[in-house]
Amino acid sequence: MKILLLEDDTVLADILVDYLEEEYEVLHTYSMKKALCLSEENTFDLYIFDINVPDGDGISLLKNLRNFNDETPTIFITAFHDTKYLKSAFESGANDFIKKPFDLEELTQRIENIKRHFGLSFLVNITKDLEFDTQNHIVTSKTSLEHLSSKESACLHYLYKNRHRVVSVEEMLQNLWEYDEMPSGDAVRTLIKELRKYVGKEHILNIRGEGYRFE
Template sequence: MKILLLEDDTALAHILVDYLEDEYEVVQTYSVKKALTLTEEQKFDLYIFDINVADGDGISLLRELREFHDETPAIFITAFHDTKYLKSAFGAGANDFIKKPFDLDELGVRIENLKRHFGLASLVELGEGLVLDTKTHSLTQEDKTVHLTQKESECLHYFYKNRHRIISSDELLQNFWEFDEMPSDDAIRTIVKNLRKHIGKEHIVNIRGEGYKFE
């Protein structure tokens, strides 16, 4: 799992990176501007943002990301104890909130909770005994295992993580292909067709004129 950490307190940033890197890949920055650039260049599974940093604030950053349909789970860490910041963070699309000072194990528990909720563990239970291994790109149901292509595995995982909303073909293309390598919509239709063979048509529903939804 890959985490983007936005924290401009140097000492705390080092402590958090040391703690998180025992289990996860961590990219850390002190800057809102740099964090935004990183989200455009790389894919992350979790955001951990401080609210107040030198060149802006994490809440505005997350709000901007959500406007571009970035549904990556986000935890805010802050020294503020005023509930208005709590309301603002959740209003911007935050999934959890932790106040400084905090125990590192508490952060670990909160991360584990989001992993379960958003299917971020390497083994993802899609339902009805269907398990996706995001590392080996294998799909298992009871005693039957099929191996997906990397793109099929990534798209299926993305459908599952965003199962509460409709995903357009354009969104999938922008998330899984570089601009100069972007294929036609036919590539998405082929991936969806192949996935339906393995998990059933009823699980990836075509919403006419809008895209697809995982059920």
């Protein structure tokens, strides 16, 4: 699991990085602009953003990311206790909110909740009968075991994590390939065709003119 941490408090940032790196891969920055660059250059499983940083704020950053179809789950951390910030955070697309000071175990539980909700665990039950090993790229049923390519695995995982909505072909191109390696939409359609062989057509629906949705 790969986390982008935006936190300008140097002491807290060091504590969080040391703590999180025991379990996860963490990239940290003090700058909103740098965080935006990192989000464009990498694929993250979770964002942890401070609201108030020297060159901007985490809420504006998340609004920007959401406008570009980045649905990466996000936890805000902040010293603000005013409910208007809580409201703004969730309106920007946040998934959780934690107030300073907080216990590290509380952060762990919030991350675990995000993992359960968005299918970020190592093993994911994507349907009643199918288990998806996201690290080894394997889909297992009671009667078969299918090895996926890394790109097929990434596509299936992305669709599953965003199963509450329709995902467009353009969005998958932006999130599954580097900008200078981006193929045509046919590459996505080919991936979907292969994945349907493994998980069934009934679980990856084609929403005409819009994209695909995992059911």
